[in-house]
Amino acid sequence: MLTGKQKRHLRSLAHHLQPIFQIGKGGLNDQLVRHIEEAIETRELMKISILNNNTDDRHEMATELANRADAELVQVIGKTIVLYKESREHKEIILPKAKA
Template identity: 70%
Template sequence: MLTGKQKRYLRSLAHHMNPIFQVGKGGVNDHLLRHISEALEVRELIKVTVLNNCMEDRSEVAEQLAQGAGAELVQVIGKIIVLYKESREHKTIELPV
């Protein structure tokens, strides 16, 4: 579980990032979750965009992505979801205590 200070730090890192995945009308599926898990292992912090044609609620999509990928939900702001998962092999982000 991330503390407020850690979430603020991760939000500051994610601010300049571009989203690398999009959730559309297909919603959250196993294929998408597998790719997000792989990306999190390499990058640790990613952004996901929820498109207008997605019929599910954005906060529900964020919860499904976080649970399915085993990641921490950092932020949901507008159509953007920020996810964090500590990498086992490619650790680059040092969280504040």
């Protein structure tokens, strides 16, 4: 679970990123989730955009995607989802320490 300070740090890092995946009218499917899991392992932080032809609730979709990809939901802003997952092999992002 990320703290507010850690989420702010990740949002600042994600600001300049471009969305890598797009969720269209088909919504979430197993193949898309699998591709996101593979990509987030190497990138740690990513943006995913929701296309206008998708009518699903974006907050519910973001929560479901984070759960299925075993990642942390950093932010949902507009039609953009920001996810974070600490990489086992390609760790680059150092999060601020959480207070005990």
